Amino acid sequence: MLRRDLLRALAASIATSAALPACRRTRRTNGRTLVTLWFAYGGKNREVLLDLVRRFNASQSRVTVEATYQGDYFEALAKLRTAIAADAAPTFSHVVGEVVPYLARANVLEPLDAYDGARALPLVRALAQSGSYVGGAEQPLVAIPFNRSTPIMYLNGDVVARELGGKIPQTWTELESAAVQLTRRDGDVRWGFEVPISWWFWVAMVGQAGGRVVADDGTPTLGGAAGEKALRFWQKLVHEARVMRPPPGRDYNAWQATNQDFLAGRAAIVWTSTAFLRYLEENARFPVVAAPLPGDVKRSVPTGGTFFVVLRAAPSEEKQGAWEFLRWMCDADQTIDWATRTGYLPVSEPAIAKLDGNGWYAAHPNDRVAYAQLADADPWPWAPTLFRIQRDVIEPKLEEAILRNRDPHAVLDEARAEALAR
Amino acid sequence: MKPRARWHPWAMLGPSLALLVVFFVVPVVLAAYQSLFAWDMLTPPEAVGADNYRALMARGELWRIVGRTLGFSAMVVVGAMSLGLALAILLNRRGRFFAFVRGAVFSAYVVSWVAVALLWTWMLDPDGGIVAALFRGVGLPRVGFLTDTRFVLPALAAVTVWKITGYAMIVFLSGLQSVPPQLLEAAALDGAGPFARFRYVTWPLLRPTAAFVATTSLIVSFQAFDVVRIMTQGGPANATTLFVYAIYEQVFLNLSVGKASALTVVFFVVLFALATAQLRAWRARGSGAS
Numbered sequence: 238m239l240r241r242d243l244l245r246a247l248a249a250s251i252a253t254s255a256a257l258p259a260c261r262r263t264r265r266t267n268g269r270t271l272v273t274l275w276f277a278y279g280g281k282n283r284e285v286l287l288d289l290v291r292r293f294n295a296s297q298s299r300v301t302v303e304a305t306y307q308g309d310y311f312e313a314l315a316k317l318r319t320a321i322a323a324d325a326a327p328t329f330s331h332v333v334g335e336v337v338p339y340l341a342r343a344n345v346l347e348p349l350d351a352y353d354g355a356r357a358l359p360l361v362r363a364l365a366q367s368g369s370y371v372g373g374a375e376q377p378l379v380a381i382p383f384n385r386s387t388p389i390m391y392l393n394g395d396v397v398a399r400e401l402g403g404k405i406p407q408t409w410t411e412l413e414s415a416a417v418q419l420t421r422r423d424g425d426v427r428w429g430f431e432v433p434i435s436w437w438f439w440v441a442m443v444g445q446a447g448g449r450v451v452a453d454d455g456t457p458t459l460g461g462a463a464g465e466k467a468l469r470f471w472q473k474l475v476h477e478a479r480v481m482r483p484p485p486g487r488d489y490n491a492w493q494a495t496n497q498d499f500l501a502g503r504a505a506i507v508w509t510s511t512a513f514l515r516y517l518e519e520n521a522r523f524p525v526v527a528a529p530l531p532g533d534v535k536r537s538v539p540t541g542g543t544f545f546v547v548l549r550a551a552p553s554e555e556k557q558g559a560w561e562f563l564r565w566m567c568d569a570d571q572t573i574d575w576a577t578r579t580g581y582l583p584v585s586e587p588a589i590a591k592l593d594g595n596g597w598y599a600a601h602p603n604d605r606v607a608y609a610q611l612a613d614a615d616p617w618p619w620a621p622t623l624f625r626i627q628r629d630v631i632e633p634k635l636e637e638a639i640l641r642n643r644d645p646h647a648v649l650d651e652a653r654a655e656a657l658a659r
Numbered sequence: 660m661k662p663r664a665r666w667h668p669w670a671m672l673g674p675s676l677a678l679l680v681v682f683f684v685v686p687v688v689l690a691a692y693q694s695l696f697a698w699d700m701l702t703p704p705e706a707v708g709a710d711n712y713r714a715l716m717a718r719g720e721l722w723r724i725v726g727r728t729l730g731f732s733a734m735v736v737v738g739a740m741s742l743g744l745a746l747a748i749l750l751n752r753r754g755r756f757f758a759f760v761r762g763a764v765f766s767a768y769v770v771s772w773v774a775v776a777l778l779w780t781w782m783l784d785p786d787g788g789i790v791a792a793l794f795r796g797v798g799l800p801r802v803g804f805l806t807d808t809r810f811v812l813p814a815l816a817a818v819t820v821w822k823i824t825g826y827a828m829i830v831f832l833s834g835l836q837s838v839p840p841q842l843l844e845a846a847a848l849d850g851a852g853p854f855a856r857f858r859y860v861t862w863p864l865l866r867p868t869a870a871f872v873a874t875t876s877l878i879v880s881f882q883a884f885d886v887v888r889i890m891t892q893g894g895p896a897n898a899t900t901l902f903v904y905a906i907y908e909q910v911f912l913n914l915s916v917g918k919a920s921a922l923t924v925v926f927f928v929v930l931f932a933l934a935t936a937q938l939r940a941w942r943a944r945g946s947g948a949s
Contacts, residue, residue: 315911322700343701426786426801434895485780485805487892503786628913636896641808655718 261324263554266301272558273327274304275320277313277543281516282384285578293565300558309489310543321345321548328551329559331543334369334617335624337380340546342621347547348377352560358567359586363614369540370619371453380544381563382584384575386511387538387610388441390531394524396427396505405528409445409470412506412531416480419505429480431504433491434471434635436627437541438508441530442467444537444615450631455620457656459631459649466533468638468645476642483640487632510541511607514580518603527603529610536613542581573597582607626656687927694920704917711921724922725929727812728881728902734816735823735880740872742820743827744865748857750828751835761832765825772822772885779818780805780890805891808898815886815899822886823879827872834868835861870941881930902926 264271276286283306290304307313310333320326332340340346349355355378362368364385366378390406397403400419406412416429432438440450448463460467474481482504484494496513498504500520508530518525530538545566547559565571572588575581577597583589589608592598598605617623630652638648662668694711698704715721750761767775782788783804794802804814838861846856884903887893893900893908900908906926910919 311912315914318700318914340701343699345701428786482786483803483806483895485784485803485891485895487894490892498786501787625913629915633897636894640806640895 261550261552263552266303269299269301270554270558272300272302272329272555272562274302274559274562275307275313275317275327275330276304277307277310277331278384279306279309282512282579285575289566289571289575290562292571293562296565297561300561302558302562311488321550324550326548326550328555329545329547329563331383331545333543334380334540335627337366337544337546338370338619338621339624341376341379345549346379347549347551347556348379349381349547349560349563350378352557354564355560358564360567361582361584361586361589361611363611363616364540364582364584366544368614369544369616371616372619373616376619380546381567382542383545383566384512384542384579384581385540385544385584386542386581387540387607387614388438388508388530389511389514389538389607389610390528391499391507391509391513391517392526392528393499393502393505393521394526396502396523397526405526406506406531408531409533413470413474413478413480416474416506417478420480426503428482428498428504430474430506431482431484431495431498432508433484433495434639435488435491436631436635437539439464439467439471439631439635440539441508441537442470442533444539445530445533445535447534449615451618451620451623451626453618455618455622457622457626457630457653459653459656464649465645468635468648470533471639472642472645475639487636511610512542512579512581514603514607515578516580518580525603527606529606529613536610537615538610538613539617540611540614577601577604580604580607582611622656622659625659629659630655687924690920690923690927692920693916694924696917698916699914700916701914707917711917712925715918715921715925721922721925723897724900724902724905725925727898727900728929731812731816731819731883731901732877732880734813735819735883736873736876738816738820739823739827739876740869742824743872744831744869746824746828747831747835751832761828764828767822768825770822773889775818775822776886776889779821783814806895808896811891811895811898815883815890816880818886818890819880819883823876827876830868830872830875831865834865838864874937877933902929 264273274290276283278286287304290302294301305327307316307330313330314332314336317326317330317332326345337346358365358381360367360382364382365373366376366380366382367374369382369385370376392405396419397405401415404411404415406415412430419427419429421427443450443460443463446460446463446466448460448467449458450460450464451457458464471481475483482498484491484498486494492509492513495504495507495509496517499507499509499517500522502523511527514525514527529536545563547556547563551559566575567585569585569587569591572583572585573592576583576588577592583592592604598608620626634648634652637643638645693704695706695708696704697707697710712721746764750757750764782790785791785801785803785806790804791801794800802810804810842860842864843856846860851859882903883901884907887899887901887904888907891899893904902922903926906919906922909915909922
């Protein structure tokens with residue numbers, strides 16, 4: 238009898254645990270709803286986010302947000318996707334913009350339209366779902382802007398004042414000649430220009446040359462002639478003028494290398510993210526000057542960074558708790574705190590008005606440049622294949638074209654064929 | 660020796676067999692099954708037959724990965740074996756100094772891959788690194804070790820050799836110390852010089868040791884991941900996308916479980932073929948010797 242009872246108990250516990258994922262229960266801690274957040278920041282951004290989470294938890298008694306670090310954007314996305322498949326995902330997380338349409342099509346994101354005040358959030362249009370994507374306003378609201386950014390140009394203020402007479406390059410041609418002037422090959426090597434060989438910057442250059450990487454209907458055009466022009470300009474800087482150092486590594490390793498070269502004085506002008514504004518200002522031993530990316534036939538920048546997304550499979554109470562946190566984060570005070578302490582762009586209009594009114598922008602001209610450049614922001618297409626085109630096709634081809642100096646026309650033809658096959 | 664009952668050998672083998680089945684056979688069979696689907700773990704899997712293999716073959720991606728990994732392995736195995744053997748011969752002496760040098764060479768083997776890769780990333784920086792300074796000092800041109808597609812794979816192989824040579828050296832040292840001194844004395848009395856003694860006495864006795872070092876170096880080189888992940892992330896232009904990293908990239912960065920599984924199956928076949936060839940070579944040599 239005893240053995241039979243034991244077997245029955247064992248079978249019941251196995252059945253219960255197997256059934257659990259299908260109906261996840263709301264987790265609770267000290268009488269509050271426990272809401273889990275997976276985030277992808279290290280360093281100072283992590284400290285600031287955890288500080289905001291602490292303040293939110295202390296500001297009310299219904300919800301406790303538990304934030305867990307999950308590596309960089311791509312590592313966090315890989316974990317998130319695996320967790321979704323295993324029905325063990327957090328309540329909410331944040332993902333890069335290119336991934337949002339892909340996750341939305343996979344039907345794993347919670348539509349937020351029906352949540353209290355969701356459609357009335359006073360967000361900066363260029364950074365919100367409605368303005369970040371072509372037709373983003375017509376899609377169900379699934380993404381709330383969080384750490385949004387654009388590419389920006391940073392210059393070593395001392396070097397530019399001394400050797401360029403303070404003149405900041407406004408066009409590709411001016412950028413090239415400035416880089417030639419600033420490059421030093423004897424003694425301590427200094428490169429005139431450096432930028433990670435990455436999709437984001439190529440997209441910016443394609444826009445500046447008058448093209449679009451993906452047509453509004455989602456067809457990957459890869460910029461046509463503008464795409465080739467962007468690659469040719471890049472090749473010229475690396476191989477002919479020899480004024481650009483391609484940073485080692487890929488993804489955020491290359492970005493980090495670019496930052497370090499700039500801070501160490503090995504690169505006089507760099508393109509990187511507005512997200513590094515505060516980091517570079519605080520760690521440089523020279524004045525850091527931020528400027529909009531130079532234009533070719535026009536100025537253009539893509540937006541970047543991440544959006545908060547709530548996972549559809551989470552229990553309703555947890556999703557409601559996550560929403561309360563997101564609303565709180567979009568309040569002017571929190572938006573300002575996050576933006577001014579990290580360098581990311583403020584995502585709400587009242588926050589911008591407040592920063593303008595209290596003299597912040599007057600005292601921090603680099604921040605104003607970052608915000609003003611939003612006028613040149615081009616939206617992404619709402620294309621679920623965008624992420625795959627970026628990772629599978631474009632990133633390796635960019636390196637091939639620039640580092641191996643391959644014919645841009647041939648490289649982009651190959652890339653287009655691969656992208657269309659997806 | 661006869662077992663008392665017919666099931667006894669199976670009972671002894673059972674635990675190992677179970678582990679082998681759960682952690683090796685089942686994952687390989689699952690990978691082979693999943694390689695026939697297009698799946699991103701979020702949307703339902705879609706049966707695509709052999710399309711994942713065709714896609715890898717059509718663009719030549721598969722052969723490039725195989726060729727790159729074999730090239731990397733060849734550099735690592737040859738480098739670690741020759742350097743390990745040379746150091747073992749040089750340091751096979753008594754005395755505190757030689758003991759210190761042996762310890763110093765071996766220390767690289769016990770340092771974590773992450774630390775080694777970070778250290779060498781800094782040392783190989785073409786502008787600020789020590790290696791670049793040495794190059795400049797002797798009038799050599801600037802080399803982008805980690806950004807030039809011609810140099811990056813040999814650079815990673817060199818770092819791997821630096822890391823594992825200490826281990827090869829220790830194994831060779833134990834092999835050298837097990838060579839009976841009487842044989843070397845007899846050869847010397849017969850007029851054999853140092854090279855002849857090595858060629859006709861030491862090396863034949865070291866062959867099993869060399870085979871062991873070759874096998875372990877081959878395994879390490881085929882499993883190379885950390886060094887790629889930290890130093891190059893598979894770049895530039897996929898020049899360091901070795902097998903294990905390619906699988907990681909497909910499943911975790913590109914979200915293509917089917918393609919990653921297809922690569923895993925091919926990886927298994929390549930390793931199986933290499934292991935079979937190696938076993939046959941040993942057996943042929945063994946039967947020739949008897």
